[in-house]
Amino acid sequence: MKQNAMKNTFFVFGCVSFFIAGCSPKVTTEVVKSYPVTRAYDVRLFEAKDTLPPAAEVLGRASVEKGTESDAETMVKVETAKVGGNAFAVKEKSSSFMGRSYRMDGYMLRFPGTRLEVDQALDGLAANRFWTDSDHETAKDEKKDGTSTLYLNAGGGFITSELRTPGGTAVWGHPRRGTEMQAGWDWVGRKGLGGGLFFSAYHSRAYGLASPPEVADERFHMNFFYIGPEFVVRTFFSDYWSAKAALGLGAFFSREKVRDNSRLDYGLDGWGGHFQLGLEYRLAEHVGVGLNGGYILGWFPGKDFAREFFPDDGLGELGKSGKRKELDGYFHFFVTGGLRFYF
Structure with a gap:
């Protein structure tokens, strides 16, 4: 019995060693x-x-x-x-x-x-x-034939055009500085040329509208949305680093409102343009990070912004910013960063 047990032990040990070695x-x-x-x-x-x-x-x-x-x-x-x-x-x-x-x-x-x-x-x-x-x-x-990139960004936006409020009155806070959220996709060929689609959403707010009295000390929200195709140029410095430049035209939407006041909830739509520059670092085969900076322009051709937004219904006098009937709009630049996904 002992000999059979030893034989079985050696057999099992030999099989295990055989497979481990393999x-x-x-x-x-x-x-x-x-x-x-x-x-x-x-x-x-x-x-x-x-x-x-x-x-x-x-x-x-x-x-x-x-x-x-x-x-x-x-x-x-x-x-x-x-x-x-x-x-x-x-x-x-x-x-x-x-x-x-x-x-x-x-x-x-x-x-x-x-x-x-x-x-x-x-x-x-x-x-x-x-x-x-x-x-x-x-x-x-x-x-x-090329590389596709999906990117998601977040950062800050800064209004550079004239700021419009009810009656041109003063507000408190930082309405010119807001949050920028972006998403996009682009494709570039072997020569580094291609195209894509870019989307951006900007939001900022202020407090303490001086007039009319019914909206004093209320929040004033500003929201801009832009979406449009873009022409892309990408340069590879190494296996890890690349730079991108993009230019495009698209649609621009603006919505501004005072919280809990339906009469001061208004949107305008028009057309716009953008350009952006970016630097990217590839962390892995399909994942990277990047930093972007650029400018977005939104126009409302032929719109008298303040008179459409704030009609003469007892909400106060119009400021000078509302008396132009030529090309009008909002412009802002942004600095964002986020993830890149390569396919």
Whole structure:
């Protein structure tokens, strides 16, 4: 009985050791040159059957054996990043006995330029997977023609145009300074040119309208909304930093009101324009942060703003700001920051 128990123990121990050995990674590298460490997700994988691209600098060789094909690909990226490379040329890839692990051999390379330029140098072969079966059939990914960015911003807005109030009377607080919320999407091609859609909402408030008496000491709310398409130019300084400039025309909406007073709740709509400059930093493959600054203009052509907003119904005299019948509107600049999502 004891002998059988010992045999069973050794058998179980042998099986466990067998599978542990199969799951543990085996890594062999031969480094001939190295650079400052890069990031693993920036490393591009491609199949090189015969010769390596002439633009690539060979940093060494690597052989990795790990549990799954995806694990092996991740490991060669990590090893390549350790020596400052940004591409790995796969020379051989196979499954081990009983499919317990995958083995990948190839060259650790460094291409000059940004990640986008590396993709261009590889002519669309930069992808994480190239094989669909054990025969190593190549399944090339479609070349990406550009990058889409979704951005969400928050910050401050500052009115630079003439401020209008009932009767042109004084208010207290900071109506010229408010909160700016923005959202947008843009797409740029390989040459850095593209387009997008931009939305912005501004809100500010003040207190203590001097007249009419019925609205004295009430809150005065100002809300502006702008939405419009934009032409975008984006420049990549490195794999992480990029700058953006955008210019566009769209629709502008204004709504101003005194709280709990329906007679002083009025909106005007017109057309507008905007431009913005931004600086972005890519934190990960699909996520980044950015800082934006710009200007938004809103016009109400042919509108006598104060006379439409505050008709002569006993609410007080009109100030000078309400007596123009030519082009009229609101203008403000903004400074915002927020998240970027890349696709």
